[in-house]
Amino acid sequence: SQQGEEDPQALSIQEGENATMNCSYKTSINNLQWYRQNSGRGLVHLILIRSNEREKHSGRLRVTLDTSKKSSSLLITASRAADTASYFCATDAGANSKLTFGKGITLSVRP
Amino acid sequence: DTAVSQTPKYLVTQMGNDKSIKCEQNLGHDTMYWYKQDSKKFLKIMFSYNNKELIINETVPNRFSPKSPDKAHLNLHINSLELGDSAVYFCASSQVRSRRENTEAFFGQGTRLTVV
Numbered sequence: 611s612q613q614g615e616e617d618p619q620a621l622s623i624q625e626g627e628n629a630t631m632n633c634s635y636k637t638s639i640n641n642l643q644w645y646r647q648n649s650g651r652g653l654v655h656l657i658l659i660r661s662n663e664r665e666k667h668s669g670r671l672r673v674t675l676d677t678s679k680k681s682s683s684l685l686i687t688a689s690r691a692a693d694t695a696s697y698f699c700a701t702d703a704g705a706n707s708k709l710t711f712g713k714g715i716t717l718s719v720r721p
Numbered sequence: 722d723t724a725v726s727q728t729p730k731y732l733v734t735q736m737g738n739d740k741s742i743k744c745e746q747n748l749g750h751d752t753m754y755w756y757k758q759d760s761k762k763f764l765k766i767m768f769s770y771n772n773k774e775l776i777i778n779e780t781v782p783n784r785f786s787p788k789s790p791d792k793a794h795l796n797l798h799i800n801s802l803e804l805g806d807s808a809v810y811f812c813a814s815s816q817v818r819s820r821r822e823n824t825e826a827f828f829g830q831g832t833r834l835t836v837v
Contacts (some may be wrong), residue, residue, distance in 0.1 A: 621759065637832075640823070641822060641823070647762075650831075651830060652830045652831050699765065700826075702822055708777055709754075709815070709826055710766065711766075713761070714762050714764070716762075
């Protein structure tokens with residue numbers, strides 16, 4: 611069954627703007643991860659946030675986690691055309707070593 | 722060196738054929754996965770192996786059979802291919818922590834399977 615649900619499904623912004631993507635999930639988790647997928651390529655891990663963490667930063671990325679609302683957000687600041695990709699959240703619920711992915715968000719950054 | 726490599730990258734075959742996709746990881750991870758990504762980019766787990774042992778077997782037709790000869794390899798064999806099997810198949814690996822928590826997963830480049 612699907613765990614993560616991202617929104618919006620598609621996002622188009624101008625270069626230099628910030629992009630915010632949201633993910634909601636249904637069950638308790640060990641951690642939540644965000645991945646990027648460029649067209650025709652495999653997924654690349656961006657950042658992992660554990661259930662006991664509320665916020666994490668990595669370069670231009672900022673991830674928040676609200677376990678009470680079962681939601682996470684990924685903020686990309688000062689977006690670049692190269693950030694154009696699909697972004698997925700994935701949850702690790704700890705059961706049977708399973709990472710469950712959402713449907714993904716397509717981000718387009720216009721130069 | 723590529724961390725997770727899968728071959729072939731493209732596979733075009735006729736209905737009814739049997740085909741295999743190979744995957745190897747050089748990261749020393751103990752867990753490997755096969756995912757299927759459909760045309761809408763939805764990524765669904767198919768199988769997971771931990772130290773050569775099958776851990777997850779989602780609702781996948783038994784025409785799909787994973788084989789793990791050692792913990793660095795997880796191959797996927799598909800019998801009697803059907804049109805609906807057309808998709809991109811991704812191999813991935815990760816290291817499971819002591820509490821059975823997954824760390825980051827590393828993905829291969831994908832195998833685009835087209836059944837005609």
